[in-house]
Amino acid sequence: MPLEEYREKREFAETPEPGPEADSGDGRRFVIQKHDATRLHYDFRLEDEGVLKSWAVTKEPPSSPGIKRLAIRTEDHPLGYVNFEGVIPEGQYGAGTVEIWDNGTYAPILEGEPDRNVAQAIDRGAIKFRLEGKRLNGGYVLYNFDKKGKEWFFFKMKD
Numbered sequence: 001m002p003l004e005e006y007r008e009k010r011e012f013a014e015t016p017e018p019g020p021e022a023d024s025g026d027g028r029r030f031v032i033q034k035h036d037a038t039r040l041h042y043d044f045r046l047e048d049e050g051v052l053k054s055w056a057v058t059k060e061p062p063s064s065p066g067i068k069r070l071a072i073r074t075e076d077h078p079l080g081y082v083n084f085e086g087v088i089p090e091g092q093y094g095a096g097t098v099e100i101w102d103n104g105t106y107a108p109i110l111e112g113e114p115d116r117n118v119a120q121a122i123d124r125g126a127i128k129f130r131l132e133g134k135r136l137n138g139g140y141v142l143y144n145f146d147k148k149g150k151e152w153f154f155f156k157m158k159d
């Protein structure tokens, strides 16, 4: 069930985060949220099929090639999260401050694989896309290296 893991982790009476409502949007937005939780990280989210596919990037996302960041796949988030900023209270999942660090749109690069879509590319462990944001622009790669779908590299492609 979509967003089940998102729902199970949170108490919506206690957190200001968006509820787990499903959506049917087919836009191509992305957002990066700087999340000052137990450990500071950057949540990278791509809109696809009514949810936000999500990764927690362990350091500031790179704006130039040659820097690889570790990105941990996390649960899909509702589309409403694309605009979320605020403070998740102590005792709640992800307690800490969330602020939007970058946002904009993305275009998947699925060259040579016309039958594939974004969700399938992610399931198979690699996706390329172009970001058009305020901080990040150009071609990027998310690449799964642990074969379990959990640990990924996030880096910028050479133009």
Ligand code: MN
Residues within 6 Å of the ligand: 035, 037, 041, 043, 056, 094
């Ligand atoms: Mn987070």
